[in-house]
Ligand code: FES
């Protein structure tokens with residue numbers, strides 16, 4: 031009784047149109063309805079305002095794609111290139127549209143992350159969906175509503191100014207019987223509009239759906255096992271692949287013998303240059319075949335490891351880029367009563383999404399479809415097109431539900447692998463990285479060093495701040511304390527494009543660079559507060575002018591019940607605050623430290639966050655809780671150990687994720703300071719976790735941790 | 751070596767002519783086309799692949815077909831009875847005990863075994879029994895809340 035899931039169950043509209051169609055052809059193919067198009071150029075501008083990502087821009091930015099349709103049954107379909115990977119855009123983006131259109135949330139169908147049907151999209155990262163594409167989507171909704179009002183005025187014989195839109199209907203105000211449904215207005219018509227510059231959006235005070243807590247719309251599919259991920263796709267004749275992997279990055283293959291594997295029942299061996307794979311009708315069959323492939327590799331010698339990497343990072347002589355500067359550091363240093371010169375270290379961490387990189391590829395002579403777990407379907411489309419030597423529009427990438435990304439599913443090379451193998455084998459091919467492959471090919475968050483020199487005067491005012499970050503990146507390095515003399519410099523490319531002495535790939539990891547930078551900054555702040563014997567909350571408030579930061583700090587302190595008295599025994603509390611994706615976060619962590627074992631148990635975390643306009647408060651809270659929980663890992667236990675190109679972490683036995691017993695009580699306060707636009711929600715609350723815990727450890731036992739993760743061994747070292 | 755292996759999945763009996771040392775996870779997902787059960791680590795370290803075997807939580811990646819011969823396997827697809835969500839499924843959805851949803855089937859099946867065993871577990875018992883299931887999205891606090899809520903619901907129907 032093998033059940034046949036509907037593979038388009040996430041994206042199941044009757045519109046099965048391929049992207050090479052221009053607007054006119056598209057309209058010929060689809061039925062009636064009201065269509066709102068978006069100029070790709072506008073989407074580009076919204077998502078890449080400073081042109082930093084030129085290379086990823088669409089080939090035809092002057093093109094238009096359908097953004098939404100209202101059909102004759104009144105149903106609204108929204109085509110959106112974003113990926114749902116747990117952050118809740120499947121729900122919150124629909125809320126934006128329901129608000130502007132005045133329809134029930136249920137009336138909206140989201141067709142997402144399908145390059146065959148959705149307008150171009152940069153990708154789902156950087157907490158940018160709601161921030162950057164949200165406003166365009168709202169405009170599309172408002173545009174559609176304006177059309178409906180025009181049509182309704184004609185139909186009802188009333189002046190448009192006398193009309194209102196409620197629940198999928200146009201009505202004459204105060205005359206409830208004079209009304210017409212959106213579906214009826216769309217019937218038999220084919221109306222097209224383009225999202226224009228000037229559209230009036232609803233005022234915040236009129237919001238009914240924005241700001242309302244909604245249960246995730248995909249929750250039922252996910253609790254019943256019906257939600258489809260890339261690895262759940264089954265195609266006729268599909269074979270499962272396992273690929274021969276080197277034992278280390280930089281290794282070169284010196285011999286290969288696939289005869290024993292090829293002799294096995296139902297096994298096909300594919301060899302194409304660097305790519306050696308075995309295919310079988312079952313994944314375990316493919317695994318067994320790979321076990322019979324013999325190969326030798328030459329691994330380059332290297333002394334580089336997770337201990338000495340920091341020296342290598344500093345020795346790299348990377349170019350520095352000044353980010354901010356004011357006053358004269360010398361003057362600031364002279365004015366200081368206490369001066370600190372610190373070096374903070376942060377190791378490599380893995381993304382470790384529960385779903386490994388997975389793809390299913392079906393490749394024909396003319397076109398290809400690849401279902402892939404990816405955050406960036408359009409980028410992957412362009413990459414696969416190059417691999418297959420096809421034009422990009424002939425390649426369709428569908429990212430069904432994605433089982434977590436966190437920045438690690440951008441590039442998605444498994445899609446290239448599946449596509450190449452499918453083309454060579456002439457059958458659909460399924461590639462699912464094993465957990466071991468996932469740890470090996472992950473683009474880790476880069477190890478980094480922060481050198482921080484700062485001074486404070488006898489009255490507890492900061493006088494100087496010199497912040498040099500090496501190889502982490504710039505995000506979160508910004509200076510928001512009120513210091514007269516400061517300079518911030520970023521050395522190396524950070525995670526963007528790798529580089530540096532990393533022996534393997536590095537990349538963006540949830541709030542890239544900001545976890546490292548905030549840990550350093552907030553640790554140093556409390557070191558200075560301790561030197562002038564000032565309460566760390568008081569110290570921050572004394573050195574801050576930024577109203578939003580003051581607001582979140584005050585809110586967190588109030589919620590926590592902060593007093594001048596620190597907890598007794600080896601319990602402590604620590605503060606950290608930061609800014610990420612426009613959102614302000616203040617966090618207080620309370621920990622117990624076992625002085626004998628060095629074990630840190632986080633008991634309670636209070637987080638106050640000002641994220642501007644909140645679309646789905648429940649979703650926002652869930653994201654913040656997720657951030658805090660995930661943050662425990664980089665703060666306390668996650669560390670990628672390696673030697674040269676050999677990665678020692680292979681699975682969850684040595685790479686320790688936060689577990690149920692490690693999770694504290696979590697309280698989230700959403701602070702409203704009247705910021706009208708939406709700031710990021712998927713990343714900000716993670717940036718303060720390391721700093722708050724580090725400070726709490728110091729408060730508890732007087733040990734100052736200068737390196738993350740703050741493992742029991744490092745806590746014991748700091749205590750000694 | 752192939753032979754005929756009989757076992758039950760979600761109340762349906764199966765007789766598969768295959769080798770007995772194959773992992774149950776692969777057979778469920780491939781031969782039986784039931785993709786609700788997920789691969790997370792393949793080594794019994796994450797719990798994504800958890801199913802019930804005769805009412806006990808087992809990791810299907812590390813279980814051969816031979817060990818389930820003649821037994822009753824329940825997967826996430828079989829938990830809702832007659833189209834009605836299991837209290838755990840409802841509570842996970844309502845409490846928000848999931849984000850990306852990839853760990854969710856394993857979490858729910860592991861919790862289902864717990865509730866079969868202990869209809870009203872304490873907070874600490876929940877943590878202890880769920881400890882081996884990993885969630886990278888960090889939905890733990892809400893999963894615990896969902897299990898507590900479902901336990902009350904199950905208790906209420908007794
Ligand atoms: S896949 Fe079975 S325990 Fe992880």
Ligand code: FES
Pocket residue numbers: 116384433434847848849850851852853854884885886887888889
């Ligand atoms: S919900 Fe994503 S791993 Fe648990």
